[in-house]
Amino acid sequence: MTTRTVKFSIYRFDPEKDAKPYMKDYTVELDSTDRKLLDALVKLKVVDDAISFRRSCREGVCGSDAMNINGKNGLACVTDIDTLKQPIQIRPLPGLPVVRDLIVDMTQFFKQYHSIKPYVINDTPAPDRERLQSPEDREELNGLYECILCACCSTSCPSFWWNPDKFVGPAGLLAAYRFIADTRDTATNERLDNLEDPYRLFRCHSIMNCVDVCPKELNPTKAIGKIKDLMVKRIA
Amino acid sequence: MSVPVRKFDAVIVGAGGAGLRAALQLSEAGLKTAVLSKVFPTRSHTVAAQGGVSASLGNSEPDHWHWHMYDTVKGSDWLGDQDAIEFMCREAPNVVVELEHFGMPFDRNADGSIYQRPFGGHMSNFGEKPVRRACAAADRTGHAMLHALYQRNVRANTQFFVEWMALDLVRDEQGNVQGVVAMEMETSEVYVFQAKATLFATGGAGRIFASSTNAFINTGDGLGMAARAGIPLEDMEFWQFHPTGVAGAGVLITEGVRGEGGILRNSAGERFMERYAPNAKDLASRDVVSRAMVTEINEGRGCGPNKDHVLLDITHLDPEVIKSKLPGIREISIKFANVDPIKAPIPVVPTCHYQMGGIPTNYKGEVIVDEKPVTGFYAAGEVACASVHGANRLGTNSLLDLLVFGKSSGNSMIDFIKTAPKDLPVLAMADVERSLARVERLNQQSNGTQVNDARAAMQATMQKHCGVFRFKDMLAEGVAKILEVEKMVKTIEIADKSKTFNTARLEALELENLIEVAKATMISADARTESRGAHVRDDAEDTPERPNGRDDANWLKHTLWHRDGNQLKYKPVTMKPLSVDTIALKTRSY
Ligand SMILES: Cc1cc2nc3c(=O)[nH]c(=O)nc-3n(C[C@H](O)[C@H](O)[C@H](O)COP(=O)(O)OP(=O)(O)OC[C@H]3O[C@@H](n4cnc5c(N)ncnc54)[C@H](O)[C@@H]3O)c2cc1C
Ligand code: SF4
Ligand code: SF4
Numbered sequence A: 001m002t003t004r005t006v007k008f009s010i011y012r013f014d015p016e017k018d019a020k021p022y023m024k025d026y027t028v029e030l031d032s033t034d035r036k037l038l039d040a041l042v043k044l045k046v047v048d049d050a051i052s053f054r055r056s057c058r059e060g061v062c063g064s065d066a067m068n069i070n071g072k073n074g075l076a077c078v079t080d081i082d083t084l085k086q087p088i089q090i091r092p093l094p095g096l097p098v099v100r101d102l103i104v105d106m107t108q109f110f111k112q113y114h115s116i117k118p119y120v121i122n123d124t125p126a127p128d129r130e131r132l133q134s135p136e137d138r139e140e141l142n143g144l145y146e147c148i149l150c151a152c153c154s155t156s157c158p159s160f161w162w163n164p165d166k167f168v169g170p171a172g173l174l175a176a177y178r179f180i181a182d183t184r185d186t187a188t189n190e191r192l193d194n195l196e197d198p199y200r201l202f203r204c205h206s207i208m209n210c211v212d213v214c215p216k217e218l219n220p221t222k223a224i225g226k227i228k229d230l231m232v233k234r235i236a
Numbered sequence B: 001m002s003v004p005v006r007k008f009d010a011v012i013v014g015a016g017g018a019g020l021r022a023a024l025q026l027s028e029a030g031l032k033t034a035v036l037s038k039v040f041p042t043r044s045h046t047v048a049a050q051g052g053v054s055a056s057l058g059n060s061e062p063d064h065w066h067w068h069m070y071d072t073v074k075g076s077d078w079l080g081d082q083d084a085i086e087f088m089c090r091e092a093p094n095v096v097v098e099l100e101h102f103g104m105p106f107d108r109n110a111d112g113s114i115y116q117r118p119f120g121g122h123m124s125n126f127g128e129k130p131v132r133r134a135c136a137a138a139d140r141t142g143h144a145m146l147h148a149l150y151q152r153n154v155r156a157n158t159q160f161f162v163e164w165m166a167l168d169l170v171r172d173e174q175g176n177v178q179g180v181v182a183m184e185m186e187t188s189e190v191y192v193f194q195a196k197a198t199l200f201a202t203g204g205a206g207r208i209f210a211s212s213t214n215a216f217i218n219t220g221d222g223l224g225m226a227a228r229a230g231i232p233l234e235d236m237e238f239w240q241f242h243p244t245g246v247a248g249a250g251v252l253i254t255e256g257v258r259g260e261g262g263i264l265r266n267s268a269g270e271r272f273m274e275r276y277a278p279n280a281k282d283l284a285s286r287d288v289v290s291r292a293m294v295t296e297i298n299e300g301r302g303c304g305p306n307k308d309h310v311l312l313d314i315t316h317l318d319p320e321v322i323k324s325k326l327p328g329i330r331e332i333s334i335k336f337a338n339v340d341p342i343k344a345p346i347p348v349v350p351t352c353h354y355q356m357g358g359i360p361t362n363y364k365g366e367v368i369v370d371e372k373p374v375t376g377f378y379a380a381g382e383v384a385c386a387s388v389h390g391a392n393r394l395g396t397n398s399l400l401d402l403l404v405f406g407k408s409s410g411n412s413m414i415d416f417i418k419t420a421p422k423d424l425p426v427l428a429m430a431d432v433e434r435s436l437a438r439v440e441r442l443n444q445q446s447n448g449t450q451v452n453d454a455r456a457a458m459q460a461t462m463q464k465h466c467g468v469f470r471f472k473d474m475l476a477e478g479v480a481k482i483l484e485v486e487k488m489v490k491t492i493e494i495a496d497k498s499k500t501f502n503t504a505r506l507e508a509l510e511l512e513n514l515i516e517v518a519k520a521t522m523i524s525a526d527a528r529t530e531s532r533g534a535h536v537r538d539d540a541e542d543t544p545e546r547p548n549g550r551d552d553a554n555w556l557k558h559t560l561w562h563r564d565g566n567q568l569k570y571k572p573v574t575m576k577p578l579s580v581d582t583i584a585l586k587t588r589s590y
């Protein structure tokens, strides 16, 4: 098995013993089967079991291991090590409080997600069978429902950094549009009312950082644009 | 030692599909319910399910729950309990339609109904020809389902305890269950969650093997907790090896790929499944396909420089079908195999995937020990053994299991809570103290074994001694080895003693659960001297009385492994369904 040596610089902070965060250098031997950044972190943890990060699925569907990699947010488990410039700089997602090392407190992020009422609202009595939806109408949900709530987008958004308590952020707004776009949902007006506010929706200045980092190749900016269009149409 | 106690009507451990479906019943009934999860609910491993959830909706061609039941019994190699299987297959259309009403973004047929695709072992008219029964949202069915269930729980105001790890089950002197001991991961604080009814929905334990489609968090915590509290584990020798894990990475490629027309080929380019399963071919049951693949590889017809895998070919499919129906697979294949499946076949090998066994329950989700329900204790989902999957699970029947038994266990808990005394009984401290001692040992241990060393030894042992094909001598050796690994686990130590989000401690506690599962598996497998479903041994000969090595005269029974002394007991398979006739024993062929 061919091995190679890879250099890392990792953000470390344990509030119990560190007065402030610091970057620590590591060198690790990797096998040819270690292709993703997460493989390397798992190896590093064998050497230093205090390095702390979240991970679960290791295939880019659970959204656990979002972090800032060489300055850009991404998922460790789908990021190829060999495409990264060394030493690979790893930091926690920006803009959220750090609990420890690469683990951030996601409370604000989920609060914003919950604030858009992330569930289908339809108070008409449900039929005995499924509610029908044409393939074309269903297609509208593609590019929206696949979000894994990793927070790569919102934590790369300057508007979210400044106002995490007031601006819903790209992930939440993408979810808002996912329900507006669903023909089974009857609460479009209520949803637009909920976003009619100088901050909640309109803090987005279409900087597109969010689109750039989304590991699922979703496009929050486009969804936000569609919500803004609906707002305008509603007034007219 | 004093521990803070939080009190609820119900505690649910696990927020995957099964836990969330149960939580919905309880929250909507207005009961005070706590749902604990090691991860934010939508990060549970249900999120990774790809292919579909089965229900005989008949949206594409005629289908019937009775045919679904037949396929499930046959798939289980007759080890499944026919009452539970009938219950699940009859309920399937209801729970899937309900899920649609919750907002699940299923793919659609032209008439607006839910899209269904073919899957391994799904046949119409009692095994006649393939039927489209797997309800799908592209190849992201589990993601769509888990998010829809979580969203519905947000609507129902379910109370979640996110990033709390349950450590141990609490039982009183009579054995009644009183709740769990749990640790808040962010602070390492330990609490007791006391409740009238406790549900385990902690998912699978695929991480006992070195190569698995399972997430890092699938560490069999529910099984470990149950075993330590004296609950036996049922049928743990039965593990499903999924035919198509990405070679080297372990990441799953759904059977839905073969449902959409994918073909397995050996180094000669031959569609070898035609030889092993002339009827169902690439869509034969998973155990059958996995064995065929290993046989091809063992006989030198594997692919690649090491001849250690076969190829899954979809290059003949319309690229548009691949992009619309299998977008996630394409993404996985590009990311983990460096192959765009539109242009080249995907390298695949059988990979540990699913545990058919678990905590013994009935179809109401009640945990059953010595033929009686354990008061206050319920289990559902992959951690439970109802048993609907028997010796081999049919694809898409697990997501269905989560919905059906999540719901039925929720209902059973509601009924029980309504009749239970209003006040909670005095908390029994023995199990609480046992749990605290476990944490304390870990904090104090020095000069012990590194967590990683013990875990690697366990995973290598399971992989080598208890894989797709099993050998008498290897199993016997495997038992001895795994008992050695158990000794290592008894002294595992961690360097990091911080109280803040200490993932090293969590991994150590998880390993203490995994080892229970590994022991149960190896010991149960060593004892079962027949071949059935996913459990296939070299010394179980194929004779006219024992076709394929299945020995119904001696082994048509469920294994019950007891942690205490590694004792094995057995109980009969329920052959009598609820309303229809027994599906009689038959030789299994596809
Ligand atoms: C890659 C893959 C693809 C699959 N595809 C399909 C498919 O297409 N169709 C199908 O039917 N089946 C499929 N399966 C099987 C199916 O997805 C699983 O069996 C099922 O999702 C398990 O659900 P669950 O609710 O039992 O557990 P999980 O979804 O694994 O959830 C377990 C929950 O328990 C929590 N938990 C565990 N331990 C503790 C603890 N100690 N304290 C607190 N919380 C804890 C976790 O945090 C999590 O919330 C697939 C499986 C895999 C691995
Ligand atoms: S486009 Fe809007 S939401 Fe996206 S990063 Fe920019 S400001 Fe934030
Ligand atoms: S939109 Fe993309 S980046 Fe943002 S949370 Fe969802 S998956 Fe992550």
Ligand code: FES
Residues within 6 Å of the ligand: A055, A056, A057, A058, A059, A060, A061, A062, A063, A064, A065, A066, A075, A076, A077, A078
């Ligand atoms: S570990 Fe699940 S997204 Fe990376």
